[in-house]
Amino acid sequence: MSHTNALPFSSRSMARDVITDQAPVLSVNGLTTNFDTASGTVHAVREVSFDLYKRQRLAIVGESGSGKSALAMSLVGLVPAPGRIVGGSVKLNGTELVGLDDAGISKIRGRDIGLVFQDPMAALDPLKTIGTQFVETIRVHQDVSAKVARRMACELLAEVGVNDPERRIADYPHQYSGGMRQRVLIAMAIANDPAVVIADEPTTALDVTTQAQVLDLLAKICDERGNALVMITHNLGIVEELCDSVNVMYAGRFVESSSTRSLFGSPAHPYSKALLDCVIDPATAKRGALPAIPGSPPDLSVDEPGCPFVSRCPIGRDELRCATERPEARALAGGAVVRCHFASDTPGDAA
Amino acid sequence: MTAIAAPQIVVPARRRPFRSFLRRDRALTLTLSFLAALIVATLIGPLVWRVQPDAINLGAVLQAPSLGHPMGTDDTGRDVLARVLAGGRTSILAGLTIALIGAVAGCIAALLAGSMRGWVDTLFTWLTNSILCFPAILLAMAIAMALQPGVTAVVIGLSLHSFPWYMRTLRGEVMRLYGQDFVRSTVALGAHPARVLFRHVFPHLVPIMILQMAAVFGAAVLSLAALGYLGLGAQPPTAEWGEMITDGQQFFLTGQWWIAGFPGLGLLLAVSLTTMIADRAREVLDPRGEFIQAK
Amino acid sequence: MINTIFKRLGVALATVFGASIFAFILLRKVPGDPARAIAGDAATDDAIAALRKSMGLDDNLFVQYGNYMGSLLRGDFGFSYSTGNSVGSLLAQRLPATVELGLLSVIIAIVAAVLAASISVYSRRRWPDRLLRIASSLAMGSPPFWIALLALLVLSIQLGIFPGPEGRLSPGTLRPPNVTGMFTVDALLAGQWGTFVNAGWHLILPAIIIALGPFAFLSRLYRNQLRGTLRETFVTVAQSHGLRRFPVYSRHVAPHGLLALLPAASLLFADLLAGSLLVEKVFGWPGIGSMTADAIIQKDFAVVQAVLLLAAILYVVVSLAADLIMTAADPRTRVGAR
Numbered sequence: 004m005s006h007t008n009a010l011p012f013s014s015r016s017m018a019r020d021v022i023t024d025q026a027p028v029l030s031v032n033g034l035t036t037n038f039d040t041a042s043g044t045v046h047a048v049r050e051v052s053f054d055l056y057k058r059q060r061l062a063i064v065g066e067s068g069s070g071k072s073a074l075a076m077s078l079v080g081l082v083p084a085p086g087r088i089v090g091g092s093v094k095l096n097g098t099e100l101v102g103l104d105d106a107g108i109s110k111i112r113g114r115d116i117g118l119v120f121q122d123p124m125a126a127l128d129p130l131k132t133i134g135t136q137f138v139e140t141i142r143v144h145q146d147v148s149a150k151v152a153r154r155m156a157c158e159l160l161a162e163v164g165v166n167d168p169e170r171r172i173a174d175y176p177h178q179y180s181g182g183m184r185q186r187v188l189i190a191m192a193i194a195n196d197p198a199v200v201i202a203d204e205p206t207t208a209l210d211v212t213t214q215a216q217v218l219d220l221l222a223k224i225c226d227e228r229g230n231a232l233v234m235i236t237h238n239l240g241i242v243e244e245l246c247d248s249v250n251v252m253y254a255g256r257f258v259e260s261s262s263t264r265s266l267f268g269s270p271a272h273p274y275s276k277a278l279l280d281c282v283i284d285p286a287t288a289k290r291g292a293l294p295a296i297p298g299s300p301p302d303l304s305v306d307e308p309g310c311p312f313v314s315r316c317p318i319g320r321d322e323l324r325c326a327t328e329r330p331e332a333r334a335l336a337g338g339a340v341v342r343c344h345f346a347s348d349t350p351g352d353a354a
Numbered sequence: 355m356t357a358i359a360a361p362q363i364v365v366p367a368r369r370r371p372f373r374s375f376l377r378r379d380r381a382l383t384l385t386l387s388f389l390a391a392l393i394v395a396t397l398i399g400p401l402v403w404r405v406q407p408d409a410i411n412l413g414a415v416l417q418a419p420s421l422g423h424p425m426g427t428d429d430t431g432r433d434v435l436a437r438v439l440a441g442g443r444t445s446i447l448a449g450l451t452i453a454l455i456g457a458v459a460g461c462i463a464a465l466l467a468g469s470m471r472g473w474v475d476t477l478f479t480w481l482t483n484s485i486l487c488f489p490a491i492l493l494a495m496a497i498a499m500a501l502q503p504g505v506t507a508v509v510i511g512l513s514l515h516s517f518p519w520y521m522r523t524l525r526g527e528v529m530r531l532y533g534q535d536f537v538r539s540t541v542a543l544g545a546h547p548a549r550v551l552f553r554h555v556f557p558h559l560v561p562i563m564i565l566q567m568a569a570v571f572g573a574a575v576l577s578l579a580a581l582g583y584l585g586l587g588a589q590p591p592t593a594e595w596g597e598m599i600t601d602g603q604q605f606f607l608t609g610q611w612w613i614a615g616f617p618g619l620g621l622l623l624a625v626s627l628t629t630m631i632a633d634r635a636r637e638v639l640d641p642r643g644e645f646i647q648a649k
Numbered sequence: 650m651i652n653t654i655f656k657r658l659g660v661a662l663a664t665v666f667g668a669s670i671f672a673f674i675l676l677r678k679v680p681g682d683p684a685r686a687i688a689g690d691a692a693t694d695d696a697i698a699a700l701r702k703s704m705g706l707d708d709n710l711f712v713q714y715g716n717y718m719g720s721l722l723r724g725d726f727g728f729s730y731s732t733g734n735s736v737g738s739l740l741a742q743r744l745p746a747t748v749e750l751g752l753l754s755v756i757i758a759i760v761a762a763v764l765a766a767s768i769s770v771y772s773r774r775r776w777p778d779r780l781l782r783i784a785s786s787l788a789m790g791s792p793p794f795w796i797a798l799l800a801l802l803v804l805s806i807q808l809g810i811f812p813g814p815e816g817r818l819s820p821g822t823l824r825p826p827n828v829t830g831m832f833t834v835d836a837l838l839a840g841q842w843g844t845f846v847n848a849g850w851h852l853i854l855p856a857i858i859i860a861l862g863p864f865a866f867l868s869r870l871y872r873n874q875l876r877g878t879l880r881e882t883f884v885t886v887a888q889s890h891g892l893r894r895f896p897v898y899s900r901h902v903a904p905h906g907l908l909a910l911l912p913a914a915s916l917l918f919a920d921l922l923a924g925s926l927l928v929e930k931v932f933g934w935p936g937i938g939s940m941t942a943d944a945i946i947q948k949d950f951a952v953v954q955a956v957l958l959l960a961a962i963l964y965v966v967v968s969l970a971a972d973l974i975m976t977a978a979d980p981r982t983r984v985g986a987r
Contacts, residue, residue: 081885084773105894113891120889125882128901129981130908139900140890175980191890381779483660484667487961487968489919491926495945496675496957576792580927583794584945599795603931606798607806618795626790633782633869 026097027054028198028231029078029116034091034101036070036077043304047073047086049255055199060225060232062242062263064278065252068300071235072121074252075203078233079116080108096198114144117192117230119202119221123184123209127176133160134172137191144195159190163220182213186220193224200225201233206241218245239282243267251275254301254311257332259346261339271339271346273316310343318345382634389627392620396442405433407440408591416610426612428601438616440593445575445624448509452574453567455513460520461556461563467521468528469551478525482518490515491577498586505588508581516570523566524559531555568632572625579621595621653976661969668961669721673714676954721958727951731944736955739940745830746817747929747936751921752831753856754863758917761860762867763907770875771898781868789865793924797858797931804854811854814933822847855932859924863917870913874906881905911975915968922960 036048047070055061065071076082078093080100093100095115100108112118120126128136137156138149147155153172160168163186176184185205192200202221206214222245225232234246242249242263249266251259251274259272270276277296298315301307309326310319319325322344330342400407411431419426425434467478485493494511501507531537537554541547545554581587582596590597595617602613692700701707708716720727726736769781805811812819817832825835825844832848878884879902887897925938933939937956944952976982 076885079889081888083880083885109888109891109893111891112889118886118889120882120886122882126886128883128887130904130979131901132980136887139887139892143891175984177981178984188886195891480663480667483664484671487664487668487915487964488671488957489923489960489964491923492957492960496672496953499945499948499950499953500675572790576790579792580794580923583792583927584942586945596792596794599792599798603794603798607802611802614795614798618792618799621792621795622787622790624790625792626786629786629789630782633786 025057027056028096029055029233030092030094031055031078032092032094034074034077034093035089036073036082036086037089038073038086040085040304045303046255046306047303048077050091051252051255051257052091053250053257053260055231055233057198057231058226058229059248060222060234060246062246062249063233063235063252064237064239064242064249066237066300068303069252070255070303071237071252072203073255075118075201075233075235078201079112079118081112081118110144113140113192113197114195115197115199117195117197117200119185119189119192119200119205121204121207123181123188126188127184129176132173132175133179133187137172137187137194140191141194155194156190159194160187163187163190163224165190181209182217185209185213185217189217189221189224193228193230196228198230199233200230201235203235204237205234206238207236239278251278255303256311256342257340258312258342259339260341261337265337265339269337271335271337271341272343273318273346274312277315277317319343379634382631385627385630385634388623389631392442392624392627393446396439396446399439400436400443403436403439405436407436407593408432409436416605416613418610419612425616426610428598428613429605434598434612434616437593437598438595438620441595441598441617442620442624444505444588444592444594445578445621448505448578449571449575451509452512452516452578453571455509456516456520456570457563457567459513459517461524461559463517463521464524464528464559465551465556468525468532469547469555475525478521482521485515485518486522488515490573491580494577494581495584495586498581503586503589505578505592505594508578508587512574512577516574519570520563520566523562527559527562528555531558565632565636568628568635572628572632575628576621576625653982654973657969657972661965664965665962668965669718669958670714672954672958672961673717674710676950676957677710677713726955729944729949729952731947731949731952736951739952740937740955740959743935743937743940746934747925747938749831749833750852750856750859750925750929750934750936753852754859754921754924755917757856758860758863758867759910762864762871765864766868766872766875766906767903770872770879771894778872781872785865785868788861791861792927793858793861794927794931796861797855797928800854800858801931812851814931815851816933816935817851818844818847819851855928855934859921859928862924863920866920867910867913867917871906871910874909875902878902878905908975908978911971911978912968914971915964918967919960919964 031054032052034048034051035046038045038047049070051074053061063071063074073082073086076086077088078100080088080103082088088101091101095111098111100111103111127133134153134156137160138152141147141152141155142149145152157168157172160172165171165183165186171179179187189205200221205221206217209217218241221232224230232246234241236242246263248260248262250257251266251272253274259266259270259275261271266275267279270279274296281294281296296315301311301314309328310316310330313319313322313325316325324344328344330344332340332342334340335347409432411427414423414427414431415429417423417427417431423433423435425438427433428437463478463482467475488496490512493515494508497511497514498504498507501510532555537550540550540554578587579594579596579599582594582598583600585597585600588594588597598617599614602610602615602617605611606614724737726740728734729736729739732739765781765784769777772778800811801814805813818824823841823844825832825839825841825848828835828838833845833852836842836845836848884897884901887901888894892900922938925934925936926941927938928934929936929938930942941953941956943949944956
């Protein structure tokens with residue numbers, strides 16, 4: 004079943020071999036992040052674990068407020084105050100990142116893990132030229148002269164599709180369009196050849212027409228350089244087109260982790276199912292109300308004993324067990340890992 | 355491109371009763387209660403401390419603080435505590451009057467200029483610029499000289515200087531609001547302009563206005579004292595903090611510090627506490643510092 | 650860009666025009682007869698009538714305004730009845746002392762405000778920020794004339810660290826040759842070290858007290874600006890590229906904060922003027938502030954009017970300059986979009 008319009012992703016036709024027999028590049032274990040606000044502690048990320056391998060493209064999907072961005076920021080120690088990592092570990096090629104001081108984590112950011120942000124319009128310092136910011140980014144990690152760094156920057160700008168980079172590099176951010184700024188930011192994120200690229204909703208703020216181009220560019224660049232990609236999004240179309248495996252995030256937890264094919268073929272968790280039901284296929288869409296998941300996500304500052312999805316769940320709504328006992332992660336026969344007492348990956352069985 | 359029709363997360367807004375808010379913010383509670391105590395003391399103090407602030411007693415001049423005169427007496431034997439209380443009343447009432455007159459006038463001007471635009475706006479902006487380019491104390495001083503030195507003249511002068519200050523901030527906010535979708539859609543639906551103005555624009559100005567009133571109050575109390583110090587504010591026998599400092603300054607350096615000391619302390623406390631509270635309130639009402647600039 | 654400059658210039662001129670009308674009407678036509686005020690209560694009606702005529706007070710308002718502006722443009726600020734000098738020469742004589750004091754106050758206020766706010770924001774701890782807030786609230790609430798008295802009592806009379814209220818130099822100290830009129834600068838130019846130290850020693854206390862108010866509002870403004878900028882996405886992005894905290898702060902956060910201080914320049918100026926008006930007298934400082942304070946007591950309206958108008962013009966000039974610098978410094982206004 005296809006949930007998407009055809010998008011001109013060059014990546015789709017490319018053969019992709021994820022190397023999973025080696026050690027993972029990034030290994031996350033029990034990562035937990037809280038925000039201590041005046042009205043209570045918000046548990047934004049709760050015991051998240053996953054492994055990321057070389058060349059892998061991993062998606063993290065969820066509604067707004069499910070903790071996706073907090074997770075992305077936790078990976079590189081950039082959780083904004085009053086947020087803080089309270090537990091778990093993030094290992095990059097075996098090196099622990101949680102608890103590193105500013106000097107230590109700064110060496111990792113940009114060099115080993117590159118980030119692409121949601122809003123390219125706000126992501127560049129408006130008082131400095133693209134060139135200044137780019138050269139700065141390169142010279143933090145590489146011992147090259149400003150002149151060499153500028154030449155490297157021009158090459159990278161050309162690679163991401165900026166025309167006439169020698170002239171455009173002297174321009175200020177406001178002289179670039181949103182799509183162009185995101186290209187520049189992608190170029191800056193990969194300038195130091197990081198092993199992992201984390202893209203946090205990189206196209207949400209862009210025009211629909213430029214979204215596909217930017218995604219295409221991101222996929223192409225990661226493929227050519229062999230970076231692993233973590234794509235954070237609420238757009239299932241992107242996931243199906245671009246990613247090998249998916250983690251569905253709900254209320255700060257991964258409720259289902261599986262391969263893209265298995266998730267789209269036979270979603271196991273009732274929440275994943277509901278999400279897929281909400282995807283509208285313009286070709287077959289009927290008139291009338293848009294499908295939506297009834298109810299609203301739980302308050303993240305309350306740690307309820309049962310399953311966080313219970314009040315919205317078609318299966319668990321009336322089950323005592325779902326209301327009182329939190330489902331632990333368990334692996335299903337098809338390989339998916341699910342946090343649900345009743346999930347199974349046999350289509351039709353659970354629902 | 356397809357996307358999950360994602361329901362927006364709505365964190366249920368919790369009721370935040372004022373009392374629990376205060377309990378959490380100890381510093382605010384402390385400053386608020388200090389200021390309240392100060393205001394209450396100056397307003398009802400004269401009822402408790404029944405000594406006439408202008409009762410001259412040449413038999414008890416320049417007495418140091420004692421039980422009979424907790425803040426001592428001045429060079430004509432007047433009780434400093436009674437005068438500090440009376441002076442506080444003058445300052446606080448004048449400060450409130452200035453803050454209120456300025457707020458009302460500034461708000462009307464801002465609503466007119468912001469909603470009518472065109473020449474009305476140009477005229478008001480020119481007027482406010484022409485007034486704001488005088489330092490507040492100088493303007494009030496000139497007005498007090500032109501009229502009759504005294505609290506009334508100073509209140510007129512400082513209100514005249516505070517009104518453009520309100521107007522400038524509020525006008526920007528009115529214009530911003532008229533550009534916002536919720537106002538534009540009400541206009542597009544054919545709501546009466548007055549209704550739009552009072553039901554949809556005005557309520558958003560209130561918190562900003564309150565914050566500015568606090569800032570204006572503090573500045574006004576200080577300016578009033580400064581003019582009193584220069585001899586243009588309250589005239590004897592009215593007790594006023596600034597004027598009391600002038601009276602006491604020749605004795606201050608020779609050891610009778612209490613005559614100018616206590617009114618100065620009252621001034622410092624009243625204005626600093628107001629500033630601290632306004633500061634804290636600004637953080638709650640305007641966390642990003644968009645509306646109110648430090649003055 | 651050129652358009653912007655002309656527009657700003659037009660607004661500035663219109664403002665000065667409005668201010669001059671204001672200053673003129675205020676001191677000429679509002680109740681209270683300036684001639685009577687000058688001649689004194691004992692003067693006969695005839696004497697007052699003669700004085701009115703000589704002052705041109707019998708002409709109609711427009712003619713009076715025209716004459717007034719005309720003489721202003723010729724550099725004639727009127728005549729000070731209380732001192733028997735022309736206001737112009739009084740100003741010229743008093744200006745250097747105030748400028749010297751004001752400059753030092755500006756430097757103290759800006760340096761202290763930027764340092765204190767930077768430390769409080771950069772440290773990320775609670776207590777430096779609390780300390781700054783309390784300090785700036787106290788500075789904002791302190792009546793400068795009272796603090797001046799207090800400082801004199803404690804620091805100069807009791808502890809003897811600073812000189813008493815004796816003006817710009819200790820009695821008997823050699824006056825430097827008059828070049829700029831600022832004693833510290835002139836003394837340096839003439840190589841008179843003793844005079845320089847003495848003049849500087851007299852400057853510091855009044856300068857710090859005048860700087861209190863400006864420090865309070867600048868430090869708040871800068872602190873809020875820094876905290877606002879720290880929340881900007883580009884700061885997180887710079888960190889994500891591997892920049893450490895200090896470079897992010899010095900290269901991407903502080904410039905935005907400093908740029909935001911520019912619009913406050915005119916307010917800073919008004920604060921300084923008000924400060925010197927209230928503090929100079931206490932220290933016996935022979936500047937514009939104490940001159941104005943004396944003129945008020947003497948009801949010398951020509952002096953007050955000149956000071957009022959000059960203050961307004963300077964305010965407009967300062968804000969125009971700050972505005973233009975801001976336009977030139979910010980690439981978003983300097984360079985058009987492509």
